[in-house]
Amino acid sequence: AQRVTQPEKLLSVFKGAPVELKCNYSYSGSPELFWYVQYSRQRLQLLLRHISRESIKGFTADLNKGETSFHLKKPFAQEEDSAMYYCALRRQAGTALIFGKGTTLSVSS
């Protein structure tokens, strides 16, 4: 079965601390993975995709096929990073996404 697991419901860190939001997936084949973010009172939006191997707002995520993980990392958290983060897997043979339950990141000063 195709599945996305985000084990942490809430992650609280201090400003300037490193952040790692965990995501594990279950998929047979070549997965396509994404991180979506929802800031307070804003719509869900794409943060980054593994195919692009990009860094957005200081966040990076590396696909580790051996560990079936796609953890989101940032070396120095900022207060404006506080949001809900969803890991998502593009379903095989189609356009649909399978989302994890999300992790709330809270960055305090």
Next chain:
Amino acid sequence: DAMVIQNPRYQVTQFGKPVTLSCSQTLNHNVMYWYQQKSSQAPKLLFHYYDKDFNNEADTPDNFQSRRPNTSFCFLDIRSPGLGDAAMYLCATSRAPTSGGYEQYFGPGTRLTVT
């Protein structure tokens, strides 16, 4: 700005009274999706349209229907809402997957309350 619009943002309906949620897009995307998101849960895909082709998820209840009269608009109809249907309903769009740069664009959501 090109975007995905959902109306209304908040909808209150009575148990068993049909309700329709609306989504429109100015992105000219081929694909439109409807998700249901309950509190503290992942967005769950109900169905999607790829152009005019309707794709229902296997576990979507028959109570949920959808219409896409043209490229820009897509509707979610709940024929007989139950208390368990109270949720946030998200509309999203994307280009055809072969176009590259695959990304789903989300609307702000409609929060449905069933009384």
